[in-house]
Amino acid sequence: MFYAIQLAASGYAILRGGAPERLTGLALLLAAASTGIVQRHVSLLFSGLELGVMIVDLVLLAVMVAITLKADRFWPAWATALHALGTGAHLARAISPDVIRLVYAFLSAAWSYPIVLLLVIGTVRHSRRIRARGWDLDWSRQDPTIR
Template identity: 80%
Template structure:
C-alpha cells in the first residue's frame, strides 16, 4: 500500500507543476490524471480483494480518461499527449484482457493496468518543462492546433 501513496504523491506533484507552469494541454492533462487517480482511490476503497475479478469502476474511470486524452491529443499542438494516450490505452486494454479471459492472473491484471501510470506522469512533467522552456525562449507557445487554416 505504501507504493500507492508514493504514486499519489508523485501524481499530485506532477499535476501541481503542470497546473502552475503548463499550457492548456498540460493543465488539462494534469487535472484529468489527478481526478482519475482520486476517483480510482475512492472506487477501490470498498473492494476487499483488488483485481480478483473485473474492476468495472476502475475500467469506467480509465475509459473516461482515455476519451479525455484522445480529445486533448487531437487538438493540442504537442506530440507528448499522443504518447500519454497510447500508454493509457495499453493500461485500459488490461480490462479488455480480463473481460476476454477471466483466468488472467490477478497480479498480471493489476500490473498491466497500473504500470503505465509512471511513464505517463513522467511525460506530463517533460511536456510541462518543454512548454516552460519554449515560453522562456520565444515568449509564447501555441497550445492548440489551428484548425481554421486551410491547406494550400
C-alpha cells in the same frame, strides 16, 4: 507513493504548463482520486473485473484522446497510447477471467508512472519554449498572434 508523485506532477503542470498540460494534469489527478474511491476492498482488488476502475480509465482515455487530437504537442499522443495499453488490461480481464490477478493489476497500473513522467517533460518543454520565444501554441490551428 503514486498519489504523491501524481499530485506533484499535476500541480506543476497546472502552475507552469500550457492548456494541454493543465488539462491533462487535472484529468490525471481526478482519475487517480476517482480510482481510489471506486476500488473495491483491498483484499479483493483485481480478483475480478474492476468495473469502477475500468469506467474511470475509459473516461480518462476519452479526455486524453480529445486533448491529443487538439493539442499542438506530441507528448499527449504517447501518454494516450500508454493509457490505452493500461485500459486494455480491463478488456483482457473481461475476455479471459483466467488472467492472473497480479498480471491484471500490473498491466492496468504500470503505465501510470511513464504517463506522469511525460506530463512533467511536456510541462518543462512548454516552459522552455515560453522562456525562449515568449509564446507557445496550445492548440493546433491556433493563431500565434492570439495569446
